[in-house]
Amino acid sequence: MIIKGGIVYDPANGIFGEEMDLCVDEGRMAEDGKGEVIDARGLLVMPGGVDAHSHIAGTKVNTGRIMRPDDARLGIEPRSGVCRPCTGYTVPNCYAIGYRYARMGxxxxxxxxxxxxxxxxxxxxxxEIPILDKGALTLFGTNWEVMECVRDKDIGKLAAYVAWGLRSARGYGVKIVNPGGGEAWGFGSNVKGPNDPVPNFDVTGAEIICGLAQANEMLRLPHSIHLHFNNLGKPGNYTTALETLELLKDIKPSRMRQVVHVAHMQFSAYGGTSWRDFESKAPVIADYFNSHNHATMDLGQLLFGSATTMTADAPLEYGNARLTHNKWSNHDIELEESSGVVPMVYFRKMLVNAVQWAIGLELALLTRDPWKVLMTTDHPNGSPFINYPEVITLLMSKPKRDAEMATLHEQLPKRTSLGGIERELDWTEIAIMTRAAPARILGLEDKGHFGPGADADISIYDLRPEEVDPSRDHALVKKALAAAKYTIKSGIVVSQKGQILAAPPGRTLR
Amino acid sequence: MRTITITPLKAFEISVEAEIISPDKFAPLSLSQIRSLSIWQGNRKRKLSDLFRAEGDDGPAKVEDVTITLQGDFSRAKRIAEGMTAGKVEAEGGVGMHAGNNMKGGLLSVQKDAEDWLGREMRGGKITVRGNAGNYLGAGYRGEKCGMRGGEIEVGGNAGAYLGEHLCGGSIRVHGDAGDFPGAANQGGTIFIGGSTYLPGAEMTKGTITVRGRARVLPSYQKMEIMSIEGEDFQKYVGDLVEKGTGELFVRVGSS
Structure with a gap:
């Protein structure tokens, strides 16, 4: 396969919008290719998108589906062509997840x-998720065995346990959620920060995080620890975030990457003492990321409308359920974790939600190095992943942000700095935040770039980057991003103009 | 006025998803276009003319001028008049499940019985049924927090269980008996039941339920004064206290 004349963005290989041909041979990028020729003259060409943080499979996703039959009605697509039937919006069925990601490139x-x-x-x-290559991060943050190893300060044994756990669970990396909190929740309480002792275990969240980070580096895992902070989703929690990041700055990475990846940073960049004086602390967090190189983040951008919050942070979900008076699922995973699911609607007219919306955008725009920030919505916690084009266009267009802010609560400009941010991301930065950086942060050597031998995952959009101004023509950009002209997965055209042409099974990376 | 008559060609063994039988869908189309509309029967896609005979006035018309007459047995045709905004649908027999769901305006009249979920999540307009209605009349579908939000439903006969579940507005009048749990989780709608019922208003937070026959009242309701409504004495209750509700329940004195 040869893709002719596209305007290629491959930031990992130093290609920033150059007109060039791409060749594919046996599902990989190659020096030359033969056979099918795809005409991409003048069109935007990027590596296939990589989502490093999304909730797409597992018991809590399924719990969300079971408790939300109302959501299943929102995305019904009958069987057609190669596609099996689809349902759902915030918690789509497995097939819908594959097709909808592929349609967006x-x-x-x-x-x-x-x-x-x-x-x-x-x-x-x-x-069962078609097309995509997938992986799963394994939870270790409140695991009894982990806490015992940390208490005994036996990092070697901890590393052995982590290695066993990853192999048994076919996991890709180490995920830590509200360390210690899941255990405390078993007794109806929570830890109040990284230095709070975990009930019945003589350890703190800080010790668990540092222990797992050391074990992670001892094992030289491709991905760093992937951390969901304590106190997530609470006003004033930015101090917890900074305190926790400080703990990790002296740990030496075993590979050329970060020491810690922070999940859905938006939910941990909150100021104020209560929801009444709730405000954005994104500038402080962004400053920290600008001046330190051991951490990366994904946004967890929130968008208005329907969402389903699901996390292993069960006390947080208890709070959500009390706040919204909505359906609540609470689950204890013996000896390992706790978890919860609560449906959620984010309202434009609600100041708290508007501030949350602004915080995600501030984080992306104030952090200078796009290699440190991934564009996600923490699907389906902030918004379903099919709204990524909305997030990307917000980041690329100041007029769009201004128009959106004008419809929101009048107090918003006092609570965030978003209105004063002039920066508009360009295609190189978007290609980094959605392709190159997630692949590098996860340690996926064959993803997110077009170097010879890389997986031939390519997205071609019906957009002419040399003619279209994303700042002004954001509606056009959003439309083009929602349905790629071509999505190519391992050298096969899987989607064309939003229509799925082939649905090969993807691989599970581990 | 434009009248279109739809008649099933035979009794359906497998249910038909008949959401296209609605004034909004028919109004801009000619008769031949209506006949070639696609319609699902089970997991098969068919043309309307494979299942129904469509006759009447040709040519486009305004939605409010369209009257659709349903002749014959429609008890296995689901979602008739889904989301209709104006016009009339007159069924000379019964209608299948989910008829008039999400309706926003116009009139749906049914001469015989309606199946379950009649007028679910209705927003406006009017539904009248001469016979009986099934379960979940004017309710919200599975998982939904809000059922009927506006409009009017009147049933001459009896209604099934969970009448007006998650009701958020509008009014439902049933002249006969209602099944168990009418007005469960009512958040602001009005229900009148001419006959008897069992445990009305469970988890009701707002709204009104009036029962003219016998009713077993939940223990989580507070007994208030006796009030006179249209010359008859009704015992007033307030609840459901389980949900700190302020809903009002009236049961005729002497009937319980």
Missing amino acids: YTTAFEAATPIIEARHTHEELE
Whole structure:
């Protein structure tokens, strides 16, 4: 296969919008190719999208589906062509996840939280998601064995346990959620920060995080620890975030990458003392990331409308359920974790939601190095992944942000700095935040770039980057991003103009 | 006025998803276009003319001028008049499940019985049924927090269980008996039941339920004064206290 004349963005290889041909041979990028020729003259060409943090498979996703039959009605697509029937919006069925990512030009997605004991279920679902290459991060943050190793300060044993856990659960990396909090929740309480002792275990969250980070580097895992902070989603929690990041700055990475990846940073960049004086602390967080190189983040951008919050942070979900008076699922995963699911609607007219919306955008725009920030919505916690084009256009267009802010609560400009940010991201930065950086942060050497031998995952959009101004023509950009002209996965055209042409099974990376 | 008559060609063994039988869908189309509309029967896609005979006035018309007459047995045709905004649908027999769901305006009249989920999540307009209605009349579908939000439903006969579940507005009048749990989780709608019922208003937070026959009242309702409504004495209750509700329940004195 040869892709002719596209305007190629491959930032990992120093290609920033050059007109060039791409060649594919046996599912990989090659020096020369033969056979099918795809005419991409003048069109935007990027590597296939990589989502490093999304909740797409496992028991809590399925719990979301079970408790939300109302959501299943929102995305019904009958069987057609190669496609099996689809349902759902915030918690789509397995097929819909594969097709909808592929339509947007995404070819890889990672499930962000799987307990060891529930791993079989996660993999059953991952197997059913067509097209995408997938992986699952395994939860270790409140695991009894982990806490005992940390208490005994036996990092060697901890590394051995982590290695066993990852192999048993076919996991890709180490996920830590509200360390210690899941155990405390078993007794109806929570830890109040990284230095709070975990009930019945003589350890703190800080010790668990540092222990797991050291074990992670001892094992030279491709990905760093993937961390969901304590106190997530609470006003004033930015101090917890900074305090926790400080703990990790002296740990030496075993590979050319970060020491810690922070999940859905938006939910941990909150100021104020209560929801009444709630405000953005994104500038402080962004400053920290600008001046330190050991951490990366994904946004967890929030968008208005329907969402389903699901996390292994069960006390947080209890709070959500009390706040919204909505349906609530609470689950104890014996010896390992706790978890919860609560449906959610984010309102434009609600100041708190508007501030949350602004924080995600501020983080992306104020952090100078796009290699440190991934564009995600923490699907389906902030918004379903099909709204990625909306997030990308917001980041690329100041007029769009201004128009959006004008419809929101009048107090918003006092609570955030978003209105004063002039920066508009360009295609190189978007290609980094959605392709190159997630692949590098996860340690996926064959993804997110077009170097020879890389996986031939390619997205071609019906957009002429040399003619279209994303700042002004954001509606056009959003439309083009929602349905790629071509999505190519391992050298096969899987989607064309939003229509799925082939649905090969993807691989599970581990 | 434009009248279109739809008649099933035979009794359906497998249900038909008949959401296209609605004034909004028919109004801009000619008769031949209506006949070639696609319609699902089970998991098969068919043309309307494979299943129904469509006759009447040709040519486009305004939605409010369209009257659709349903002749014959429609008890296995689901979602008739889904989301209709104006016009009339007159069924000379019964209608299948989910008829008039999400309806926003116009009139749906049914001469015989309606199946379950009649007028679910209705927003406006009017539904009248001469016979009986099934379960979940004017309710919200599975998982939904809000059922009927506006409009009017009147049933001459009896209604099934969970009448007006998750009701958020509008009014439902049933002249006969209602099944168990009418007005469960009512958040602001009005229900009148001419006959008897069992445990009305469970988890009701707002709204009104009036029962003219017998009713077993939940223990989580507070007994208030006796009030006179249209010359008859009704015992007033307030609840459901389980949900700190302020809903009002009236049961006729002497009937319980």
